[in-house]
Amino acid sequence: MNFAIAFRCAVSVEIELQEYKNNTKKWLAKFFAIIRKPYQLLGTFRIILHITFSAFRPLRPIFRHIAAPFKPRLGSLNQYAPRPMMPPGVIPKTQSSAIPPKISLITPSFKQGNFIEKTIKSVLDQEYPNLEYFIQDGGSQDETISVLKKFEAKITGWVSEKDTGQSQAINRGFARTTGEIMAWLNSDDLLLPGALSTVADYFARHPDVDVVYGDRLLIDQNGMEIGRWIMPGHDNTVLSWADYIPQETLFWRRRIWDKTGAQVDESFRFAMDWDLLIRFRDAGAKFSHIPRFLGAFRVHEHQKTSANINDIGQQEMSRIREKILGRVPDYKEIRNAVLPYLSRHMLRDLAFRIRQPLKRAR
Template sequence: MTYPLISIVTPSFNQAPFLGKAMKSVLTQRYPHVEYIVMDGGSTDGSREIIERNAHRLAYWRSEKDGGHAAAVADGLGRATGEILGFLNSDDMLLPGALEAAATFFAKHPDIDAVYGHRVVIDADDVVTGVWVLPPHSDYLMMRWDLIPQETCFWRRRIFEKAGNIDARRRFALDYDLFIRYMRAGRFVRLNRFLGAFRVHEGSKTTVDHATIGKAEIAEIRSDFGLKVSARQETIGSMFSAYVQLRSRLYVEGRGRRRPGAPTRAGYPIGELWGHLLDEETPSSGVC
């Protein structure tokens, strides 16, 4: 197999407790052809020092005031040169083998434009608190309900060039807006394996902003794309969400079919999947 260049962008601002592990989860993928870009918004909490220690392994980085989260991702993706693209927030992580799984699938399915997988949910201490086990992809459902796990999603350059970059005006649902455009312009597939870990903590945007900025922006995006959601469709959405929650709960309880790439239970330290390579400095790899 020929390994295409995969470009990953990490936006960050004052996330030093998590940034190092997010970066390590990319730099220790053992995928042979990665272009990694880190866009820090001028953090004052030690994040710059974490980035500088790994600067020799980055294609580009900066630490200066920027236009915010969406603008940082858009700028980073605009600098990327890879055939496959994605972005990883500074408090999330990729799971082992994620990049190779995406590249291998794309190589075997040239008609597919974007892929995503199941999600592990972790807390501030890297402990698994749950999972998202998603059904096969449906444009109808995913266009109306923002449930594609962003940290698990990768897409081809051709769809990026056809349907565009992140909308830098977005403050919360920048991925939802992007994925609707990509679904309208190309083909998505859900891979039946875990690809990323989503961190829920007190300072995370999902925790702080979902009930206010998040809901309003999701409604605005639906309106912008003409995605009216009737009372009947809201019922379908609630049933879909309940179905995902049930599948996920059964998986965590050990009553669901196992999938590659993830721990088997809640309470599992996510670092064990990596053989603790993410826990401390690893001079032999140059990642710290």
């Protein structure tokens, strides 16, 4: 009797266990069916996106063209296909009855024989009546020296001697000058017509201003225009995060140069101009932007900016940011900090694009 009861109990337990297993399998099947649906939907969505993008792939250039006006150009060195350099709104040469201030312009040079003649001509063609132009070469072995000899009667002077780099060449060059207004122009860049007269006139009308700069054209190794930087006006705050000021358009008074040590920091090989601007700012200099194209920045494969931006340049920029901010910010923080500035730039650049077709239609 007890054995029969025990057997029935065992059979009953086995049946219940089997039902439990069956129910568990059903529950698990339902569970996996539920959680599988989002993945199935995601897979379906990805397939739809792939088909959509494939269908519209031929239209991508059109979309990029439509989006182009809404992207910042500051920082970009190659923006459109090469075209003849036609500076929009060529800067007129101003005439004044007063004696114009002496401008001390130097060109630090090293192995840029292919470009330095065009650089020199862009300066001499200014026909500025009170110019002190000195060229400090670092001992080039290319055709640079023959070019310098060709122009030595038209420039203040030149020397070719070994140095430790561009920063030392700049300091040596400026040590030979006496002008009230100062600037340097690299041996592969250009001044645009009327730039010196415009700068001198601006300083004369704004005696409180210490530093000025303008807009930039970008050119390739053949002198063809490949882009432009239209500045949105000066912003002292953004200087702590990035340097967008076009160096070849930068001019300053000797008084602020003397006040900040009368030299660039020779420990910098790439960002010496940004460091100088920070020192000017911290010394109380008043900056102003001239809304005209003053210079052309040449982009080519042997250029220091292109060659060093990913190594030396990044190290020096991080060094400057750490000195100012007390830390090295990441890309996202820098982008957020400069976004208002870039937004103003994009609005001015867009306005420029709208005006240009209207001018041509007149």
